[in-house]
Amino acid sequence: MQQQIKKLAQNLLVILLAYVGVVVLVFIGLFNAAAPEKYVPIPVTEYQTDLQAAVYATQDRSLQLGYEVLVNTSKVIGPLVADATKRTTGNNLECISCHLNEGTKAFGIPLNTVLDRFPQFRGRENKIGTIEDRINGCLTRSMNGKPLEVNAQEMKALVAFLGWLNKETTKDVGNELYATAMEKGLKPMEWPNRPADLSHGAQVFEQQCVLCHQKNGQGIKETGGQYLYPPLWGNDTYNNGAGMTRLLTAASFIKYNMPFGVSHENPTLTDNEAYDVAAYMNQQQRPEKAALSADFPDRLKKPMSTPYGPYSDPFSAEQHQLGPFGPIADYYKKEFGIIKTK
Numbered sequence: 001m002q003q004q005i006k007k008l009a010q011n012l013l014v015i016l017l018a019y020v021g022v023v024v025l026v027f028i029g030l031f032n033a034a035a036p037e038k039y040v041p042i043p044v045t046e047y048q049t050d051l052q053a054a055v056y057a058t059q060d061r062s063l064q065l066g067y068e069v070l071v072n073t074s075k076v077i078g079p080l081v082a083d084a085t086k087r088t089t090g091n092n093l094e095c096i097s098c099h100l101n102e103g104t105k106a107f108g109i110p111l112n113t114v115l116d117r118f119p120q121f122r123g124r125e126n127k128i129g130t131i132e133d134r135i136n137g138c139l140t141r142s143m144n145g146k147p148l149e150v151n152a153q154e155m156k157a158l159v160a161f162l163g164w165l166n167k168e169t170t171k172d173v174g175n176e177l178y179a180t181a182m183e184k185g186l187k188p189m190e191w192p193n194r195p196a197d198l199s200h201g202a203q204v205f206e207q208q209c210v211l212c213h214q215k216n217g218q219g220i221k222e223t224g225g226q227y228l229y230p231p232l233w234g235n236d237t238y239n240n241g242a243g244m245t246r247l248l249t250a251a252s253f254i255k256y257n258m259p260f261g262v263s264h265e266n267p268t269l270t271d272n273e274a275y276d277v278a279a280y281m282n283q284q285q286r287p288e289k290a291a292l293s294a295d296f297p298d299r300l301k302k303p304m305s306t307p308y309g310p311y312s313d314p315f316s317a318e319q320h321q322l323g324p325f326g327p328i329a330d331y332y333k334k335e336f337g338i339i340k341t342k
């Protein structure tokens, strides 16, 4: 009897072990099959915008991930993501901190028609650049982080999303909510032909910007760690190699997009105000990018208001940062036949 019970127990143990083994194998199988699809979309209970609803309605996880990288950059590939291997950006800005209205705003550096413009020649590297190169430019400068591999899941998703966005926002011809291919980048402005006035810039900042970006320029964070109002200087924002550190780029961005809510059709700042406040903002301390002198190997292609040298002209770094730009533009036209607008 004892023997029989022992035998039975042994048999049961064998069956149990076999069962556990199968369960473990099934789990491993499931896990492996799921590995390339590791991305689980951030659960959304209520869509905040029509675009968000449309991208979730596709049920395409790659498009959803691309969208999340753009609007929740800090949470998906930034300092706020739990998985440290995913941390690519070095600050807590989102792409949409500058690429306004989810990357669709006319002259708010829209991205909805950007795929039509790539590959393109890039002066900063002096070669033909792909969309991935351009995104990595913003990742390492505007986002003060590291580049993403061309084959990284997040990079592929972002590019796939930009392709979808292009179709989505151009299919209703004349949909005035979305930037057209003509409204790309920033709207050129008539910059004053004088050095920027930093004390006037400080005054404009006080009157027009502190409400949101705060007196110390550090913005306001929400409870989850994302910014409601992003910082304009300090350690958690774009570095000194970013396009936004160029006075003429920042002035156009600010004139036609700030205070938040204005459009290029109804700006509230004058050219003088935008120019001076942009200069004031960019004279503050921010992260520094290494090896900036290697940018623009063909120096003739360097935009006039690039704040760092070397330059192929006799003007000082101070003049490149604060103007006046008229004499610099005249020099390039006369010496090299080059028309400089920024």
Ligand code: HEC
Binding pocket: 070, 073, 093, 094, 095, 096, 097, 098, 099, 109, 110, 111, 114, 117, 134, 135, 138, 139, 142, 143, 158, 184, 185, 186, 238, 242, 243, 244, 249
């Ligand atoms: C601090 C502001 C800022 C942030 C944040 C930012 N960018 Fe940019 N981005 C710019 C500026 C400025 C330009 C150049 C605009 C110009 O000179 O016309 C630009 C240009 C681009 C372009 C080329 C646009 C065109 O029309 O040719 C792409 C693509 C782009 N950014 C992608 C991204 C992505 C993706 C992110 C997030 C990972 C990002 N950017 C974050 C400021 C920013």
Ligand code: HEC
Binding pocket: 093, 096, 097, 098, 100, 101, 204, 205, 208, 209, 210, 211, 212, 213, 228, 229, 230, 231, 232, 237, 238, 244, 254, 258, 259, 260, 277, 278, 281
């Ligand atoms: C009503 C609030 C508000 C005011 C006032 C305002 N901003 Fe902004 N600003 C924002 C928001 C919000 C964003 C980010 C856009 C987004 O998240 O959609 C932003 C983004 C920016 C950015 C790009 C992101 C970054 O952190 O660098 C700059 C530069 C900027 N603002 C400059 C200014 C300047 C200069 C003024 C004053 C002339 C100003 N803003 C006034 C709300 C405001």
